[in-house]
Amino acid sequence: MANSEDLIKKFGKLVEKGINNYKDINSEIINICKSKRDEFLFKMKIVGKEDLDILRKRIEKLETELSNSKKTKKTKRAGKR
Secondary structure (H helix, E strand, O other): OHHHHHHHHHHHHHHHHHHHHHHHHHHHHHHHHHHHHHHHHHHHOOOOHHHHHHHHHHHHHHHHHHHHHHHHHHHHHHHHO
16 A cells, blocks of 8 residues: 555656656747747848837837827918918
8 A cells, every 4th residue: 555655656756747847848949949030030131020019119109290290280380371
C-alpha cells in the first residue's frame, strides 16, 4: 500500500515537472519565433504592426487638425465681410 502511494506521488511529480517544462519550452519557442519575425521584418524593411498603428494615429491627428484649421479659416473670413 505504501509502495503504491509512493509510486503515485512520484508519478504525479513527474507529470507536474513535465507540464512545467512544456510551458517553459512553449514560451521559449514563441519568443524565438517572434525575434526571428522581427529580424526578418527589419531586413526586408517592412513596417511592423506597432509602427503601422502609430502611423495611423498620426495621420488621424493631422487630418483632424487640418479639418479644424479649415473650419476656423471659414469663420474668420465670414467675420471680416
